Amino acid sequence: MSSSPDAKTWSDEDRELRGQRMTVVRPLRVLARLIAINIGVSLIYRAELVLFTLANLTIPLISLMIWHAALRGGARLPVDEHYLGTYFVVLGLVTMLTSSWMMGELAGDIRLGVLSSWLVRPSAAWLRYVANNLAEKILKLTIVLPVVGILWWIYRDSVALPSSPLIWLAFLVSTAFAAILVFALDLAAGALAFWFDDVSALSQAKFTLSTILSGQVVPLALMPAWSQTFVDVQPFRFMVSFPIEVLTNTFSRGELLGGLALQAGYVVLFCGLAWLTWRAGVRSYTAVGG
């Protein structure tokens, strides 16, 4: 085959273009397929999914009733009924959207060598955890949204949702950031199983720390005054509490943008951390089985 210099440039450029497209498009196609598979698997146990989701909504509901009782019982809280109502009605939704549950699974895959069969495939092995995360969230959303809607209706007098679309946009952005943040931390912590046999104690510690500091037990606005400065800047706040705070509409424009910037900073930091741990782990990985 004869090739003019002109044709050669073309094919090179073409190949380069194709390469670029493949690095973006192919993983996305793989991801979409994996999500579809995960949805199919989850749909086998529909009742399980419904019960799991309802169970997770129970605790915020109990908190809501308790804090309402405290308010009616004469407690002088630094926040009003609307803040508490909005906070706890939305808490279940945001916790679901930002949660990640891969740590135990990833640790098991590393220890048992399951990861090997994913590492040899022509796509990033961690995509499988992203797919599982997104697939379950899509399904859970179909359960959580109606339930939160009913809760909102029951507590409609004490829930104040903002009307400004900009606030809703900020809420969506910060929820997405929060989800990435939680996932990156989970990936980084789970990847420690490349070096340690048992990460369950670490997982427990992470769980405890994050449930308190992300505002799932008590709204961070109610934390003692002396801890307020620390509570406001620590990363866990941006994993659950911050998106809800955005929605309660208590921020000035400056506070909102500052918070989003800090959150974006944490996203970059935690993704970097996850990437470094994962890369170092995979390089040192010598697994049995597979």
Place this chain on the structure above:
Amino acid sequence: MWTANVPERNHVGGSRMMQVLKHLGLFRRFVVQAAVRETHYRMNLITATMVALVQIGLGLLPVFVMFQFASEINGWSRAEVVAMSGAYQMVSGILTTFVRPNMMYLGRYIVRGELDGVLLRPVASQFFVTFRWINLAELVHVVIGSALLVAGIALSNARPSIVDIVQAAVLLLCGVVLVTCAWSAAMYLIFWMQRVYPLIMMFQSVLEAGRYPITFFPALVRVLLTCAVPVAFATTFPVQALADGIGWTPVVAGPVLCLVAVWLLRRYWTYVLRLYSSASS
């Protein structure tokens, strides 16, 4: 299907008294075996202790935060709500020691068809599936919880009499029996559902409400927590008995309700057994 048609009495034999003694003896064997198993996993006790301490801390945090802003809520002082946390930890400790392991096993029995093996044994099958497995390390929760209960009551300046203490003990025991019955009833849904863990999670989430006095909840939820998931008997009533005195009505009602609940649960078990078609053969 055939197993359900064989009445349990035929398996067991002997007078009623003998049966009770035999089953008590079996329960003693279960405890001894659990104790032996525990000695194989000694580190487990340390883990359980740490987890118990963390859970107590998590449970107390909202209480302390809440009482920063009020000295009394619906007639409950901080010390009394702390005592409630202790009572809750005790009750949930008893449940995770004696009940939860069996609930975890129930799924295996049904899905893998191991219930066949249970039904063939010369014991009452419901007794067996409810009491076979015991996780003694979890008793740590009961120890720490009772310490917290005593501390809370002491701090609340209540001076319970012997009668109050007896009443509280009766109510707490009735509470445990009633919650166990409700939990079992919920778990028998496994005969339709196949997966056991979400049922356990769901029930334990609702049980969390038992950390707080029932007067903190709206009327409808109060009814739910007294009748459907009767955790009020296990935590609110005993602490009330210790702190203010509660009168004899609930103390008499408790055991009666227990008898009714156990009777209903036995009927329910014979019903679900009829649905069971062995998975192993």
